[in-house]
Amino acid sequence: MMQMPPKIFFYLGIVAACAALIPPVLAVQSRNTTSEKPPLHPFLDMDVQPKFKPQTESVLFADGRSARPQPAGTVARDEAMEDTHRNFGVVDGQWVTTMPRDLPVSMDLLRRGQARFNIYCTACHGYAGEGNGTVNRRALELVTNASGPVNGTVWVQAKNIHDPTVTVQPVGQLFNTVTHGIRNMAGYGTQIPTDDRWAIVAYVKALQRSFDAQLQDVPPDQRSKVQ
Amino acid sequence: MSRFLFPRWSNAVLPLVAVGGAIAPLYIVFLIAYAWSPKTIEVGYKPAQPVPYSHALHVGQLGLDCRYCHTTVDRAAHASVPATQTCMNCHTQVQKDSPRLKPVRESYESGRSVLWTRVHDLPDYSYFDHSAHVNRGVSCVECHGRIDQMEVVQKAAPMSMGWCLECHRNPTDNLRPLDRITQLSWDQRTEMTAEEREALKKLYHINPSENCSTCHR
Known part of the structure; x- marks a missing residue:
């Protein structure tokens, strides 16, 4: 009969085995749940360098931003906006009726315009421009809520771009509306680059035209498809 | 002794x-x-934000495109967090007195930034370029997950170097047509055949580099 160790060692062994299970259980829990706390980061290496990345904080400036706004009265290179046709849709105080010279209407431009329209405009105006976008619908729901408008929501029905008051507008005026907004619509000049705003204008014109299309507008060889 | x-x-x-x-x-x-x-x-980091902005509502329900707010994602390395003005495009009218929007209104009046907490923060020695990926068929969803279903954004992928390289070594399954790049509910693995994805790889000239200097300078 082999001599056995004292009982206490058995108990210690069982406790140690159980304790060894705790770290894996915690790790499995951590892998399968979310956490509000920042991830553990014991070795920083060069992960956090004393440099500014876009939209980061800085203690150097009063507003706490690393990105600096453009000083008042200055113009960035290539942003002089001397071409009023291209940048404002205006020549000699009149809305322009043509596209800028370097942005002729092409199928590529219209496709670009369609893609950008679908990103920035459809929320309110809808994909066909009839003013029935999802945001418009949601806002109207909030306004007509049974127990009063939710959180002070006010809303004016988004414009139907096929409305005669819109279809008569020259491209320069449409460009101005996209850039600076109108009535309750905010301007998209900072969100959408100039070229893309012109592409949207070209697409809006095409969209308006499509609502007024006649059979004669369809190429003869394809007329049978739409008849 | x-x-x-x-x-x-x-x-x-x-x-x-x-x-x-x-x-x-x-x-x-x-x-x-x-x-x-x-x-x-890293995965599952889900910080509380100063404004309980819900992507599930704005993207999932209302169908806003990712690029409506993150405007620079297809023309710059950095996908910008929207300016307060972008929130106020709608919220000068919709829910304009909501207590949850208080920090946005304060920012709009004072000109100071809303202090969002960054969820995805790569090490400072790696230089990821959003535009290079979204303009060549890699959808937002491949790295950020189903943002359109998240009430609060959480980190969906480890974003470790090994994870980046998995795709750089075998990108085909992660490619989709550019017109579906922000359509997070669409999955090219079920909607397209392997041959179609392979064709996209050729069309977009996808030849991902594994060179150190591609991401580290």
Whole structure:
């Protein structure tokens, strides 16, 4: 009969085995749940360098931003906006009726315009421009809520771009509306680059035209498809 | 001083010590590999934000395109967090008195930034370029997950170097047509055949580099 160790060692062994299970259980829990706390980061290496990345904080400036706004009265290179046709849709105080010279209407431009329209405009105006976008619908729901408008929501029905008051507008005026907004619509000049705003204008014109299309507008060889 | 002698019962414990000695290194290696993996540490980071902005509502329900707010994602390396003005495009009217929007209104009046908490923060020595990916068929969803279903954004992928390289070595399954790039509910793995994805790889000239200097400068 082999001599056995004292009982206490058995108990210690069982406790140690159980304790060894705790770290894996915690790790499995951590892998399968979310956490509000920042991830553990014991070795920083060069992960956090004393440099500014876009939209980061800085203690150097009063507003706490690393990105600096453009000083008042200055113009960035290539942003002089001397071409009023291209940048404002205006020549000699009149809305322009043509596209800028370097942005002729092409199928590529219209496709670009369609893609950008679908990103920035459809929320309110809808994909066909009839003013029935999802945001418009949601806002109207909030306004007509049974127990009063939710959180002070006010809303004016988004414009139907096929409305005669819109279809008569020259491209320069449409460009101005996209850039600076109108009535309750905010301007998209900072969100959408100039070229893309012109592409949207070209697409809006095409969209308006499509609502007024006649059979004669369809190429003869394809007329049978739409008849 | 008397010499230390192992008690006689040590012989009974010897096999146990041998087994324990063999298991312990394995235990430590597997524990560290699992617990210290970015899949454990990084994935699931879900910080509370100053405004409880819901992507599930704005993207999932209202169908806003990612690029409506993150405007620079297809023309710059950095996908911008929207300016307060972008929120106020709608919220000067919709829910304009909501207490949850208070920090946005304060920012709009004071001109100071809303202090959003960054969820995805790569090490400063890696230079990821959003535009290079979204303009060549890699959808937002491949890295950020189903943002359109998240009430609060959480980190969906480990974003470790090994994880980046998985795709750089075998990108085909992660490619989709450009017109569906922000359509997070669409999955090219079920909607397209492997041959179609392979064709996209050729069309977009996808030839991902594994060179160090591609991401590290």
